[in-house]
Amino acid sequence: MDQVADSLRGDGALGSGGGSADRRVVLVLGASGFLGPHVLERAAARPGWTVAAGARDPRRSCPPLTGVAFEPVAIDLASCAAISSALERCAPTHVLNLAAIASQGVCEAQPELANRINAAAPGEIAAWCQGHGARLLHVSTDLVFGAEPAPPGGFDEDALPAPVSVYGQSKWAGERAVLDACPAALVVRLPLLFGDSRGRGLGATDGLLAALARGPFTLFKDEWRTPLEVGAAAAALVELVAGDARGILHVAGPERVSRLDLGLAALAAVGSAAGDLEPPRASLRADAGAADRPGDTSLDARRAAALLSFELPGLQAGIDRWATDRGFAPD
């Protein structure tokens, strides 16, 4: 680990959290998940940025990324001591915290673990960043909403969260822990993400293909989201961590889309490559015994759109990007 820290420090120690104006050590926690590799690729492309990939066993769990240089940082967020020792050794100037128990099912089954990773650990990371002058961007979710349907145009950043799941509750608690410990931090709420998961069946489109390969699957026609292609989400996060926006920001697609619409658009893009996958069935959540799932957690991302250098893509642009990344040729 020490040699990793030394290589991160390059010519002379950056100190903890400090660093020369143009040199940045950017630690991406949760680097091995669905979103992480897309963030690593964009951070590593930034001139002067040294990128560290944080996970429990990053050498094993991070998918291979051609031409992307990053330092693996082994860190287990279940341990407060592990967090502070890893941060002290890495001495990041910027931290992007993507890490989470992001499965609603796992959170329901293991609420203590969900609260440890999604709420307590972000607060500890934020306290370190506050004490060391490091920039922190913490990722949250639209599922901090759900008890009431989104208003026309979606929830804005002033809307009071009302989660209906352990996952949503733990992520909301994480937001509060971060901003209490590090008021200059930025919390970015993301919507349902889709896109290339590097062959791992993660996210709403690769996940759908994986589900259909296992057997019949039902898509909800009364579950509404403002989904965003994962590469665009990553690009937004990298731009925002380099800036100085603080507080809460919604980054989402511009369109309110049902899970059925999203699934059908994905399958249309796959075309004949879908082979003999059985088309998904359409259902209301209640008819599938899923009435307690949040109905409409659409996000209003106009504030972020005003800060970003690029336009957040709508559904079809995102699906087209996913189809290209996955190599699906239009029929």
Ligand SMILES: NC(=O)C1=CN([C@@H]2O[C@H](COP(=O)(O)OP(=O)(O)OC[C@H]3O[C@@H](n4cnc5c(N)ncnc54)[C@H](OP(=O)(O)O)[C@@H]3O)[C@@H](O)[C@H]2O)C=CC1
């Ligand atoms: N996917 C989506 O549709 C959306 C996701 N989000 C948020 O975006 C972020 C990334 O989500 P996504 O990429 O899908 O999540 P994944 O479930 O794909 O990845 C979770 C990441 O967290 C890390 N992690 C989990 N437990 C620990 C631990 N004990 N110590 C260290 N690292 C840990 C995992 O690393 P490892 O297991 O290798 O240690 C992995 O890198 C999350 O904060 C999520 O809440 C928000 C909205 C939508």
Ligand SMILES: Cc1cn([C@H]2C[C@H](O)[C@@H](COP(=O)(O)OP(=O)(O)O[C@H]3O[C@@H](C)C(=O)[C@@H](O)[C@H]3O)O2)c(=O)[nH]c1=O
């Ligand atoms: C959407 C959907 C889900 N399901 C089933 C599949 C799965 O077992 C279960 C949970 O759905 P998903 O796994 O798709 O979870 P999903 O609703 O996609 O939740 C995601 O939402 C975003 C915002 C996040 O923050 C992510 O971390 C993740 O929690 O419901 C269906 O049967 N049909 C559907 O149309």
